[in-house]
Amino acid sequence: MIRVLIADDQPLVRRGLALILAPDPGVEVVGEAGDGAEAVALAGRLRPDVVVMDIRMPVLDGVGATAELARTVPGARVLALSTFDMDEYVVAALRAGAYGFLPKDVSPEELTAAVRTVHAGEAAVAPRLLTRLISAYVRTPARPVSSAAGLPGGLTPREGEIWRLIAAGLDNTGIAEELDLSVSTVKNHITGLFAKLGVRDRAQAVIEAYESGLVVAARTLHP
Template sequence: MIPEESARAGDEEGRSVRGAVRVLIADDQPMVRMGLALILRTAAGIEVVGEAGDGAAAVRLAGDLRPDVVLMDIRMPVMDGVEATRRLAAEQPGCRVLALSTFDMDEYVVDALRAGACGFLPKDVTAEHLTAAVRTVAEGEAVVAPRLLTRLIATFVGAPPAATPQPAPSVLQDLTPREVEVLRLLAGGLDNTEIAQTLLISVSTVKKHVANLFAKLEVRDRAQAVIAAYESGLVRARTAVV
């Protein structure tokens, strides 16, 4: 039986594999942890350094092991994945959290993204997508399928009432008109290439606008920027999102 909290050395001398992405797996179901670990341990350039059965253990182990990425189940006993993510974001900003959930449409996923998670995966993710997501998050990018992100946020993030016109929220006042356009398109689920095509500008210019609006909104990634767009009322949820 796999222990609820465990660490694993990288080789016989206890060193990490040189250059490998160090991953901590946090899930209260031993079989899920085992399956994720088996997939990741067969992937080149990824090292599973530990496993935790609840959020408190994940925070503890992350402090000891300093992983690059934590695969964090959202719903766990003792401390849930949202609170664990919030603590890791505050205490270890270099550690990237990739949230896991059994359900595609899970309001706790949005809470985890607000707390600092860099992406979300369903637990039935394929081995190929899992390893690709871990590598992407380790490189500093966010991992949420744009259409899924839009559905999640449009469903679970509240926006101000649309009954009366309101002035631009203070969170958006520092954005240029072009940055507001880019943010609207981000919230619509478009990637950088699609935004460039829509606005007739280069992808590199889109990336500059995205970096600028991240800094002005004080968000870490695309997911948090899209949440800000909905919460500010810049983008409003539709009655049906597909």
């Protein structure tokens, strides 16, 4: 049974999310919170497996609550929700430790699937959000990564190349074709890359690429 805590400042939204999750016999909504501070307090008592967290809330917003949960209740994995497809909160939530980020207009089936994915310890980021994060937030530098100098975490030049291509939006097959490698070799490099960077998934790798200076902002996240 996946124990879920719902945090949203709008009672109708909380009730709607609970009703969406209710038909799944493997999911139990154990509590509801109206702001981030209450979510942290309830999570400490109820020990949910997943917290479905609205990002924009009073008292303590979803980003702050996510960071606090990562510190105090690490077993509670956060699935962040936002009305907005793309703003600075997407990046901030993932950096704070959220395992997933979805827009609120996802289907009930997508929400339930994301809860299960996050519970399994995997990332659940809506494809359109990750695509926009890559295309609108960062652009790759013209020069290739040719040496390990300046690369964080002791990355090899090859890992630096793969990191740059991930930030450019290429999947494993695209990276393999670009570098003339097998897909299995690319997967092995990515496993090592993520371990050295201390990131969990591609979304966090893209953000880390921006923050490290490997890629530079094309424009701000605001429209």
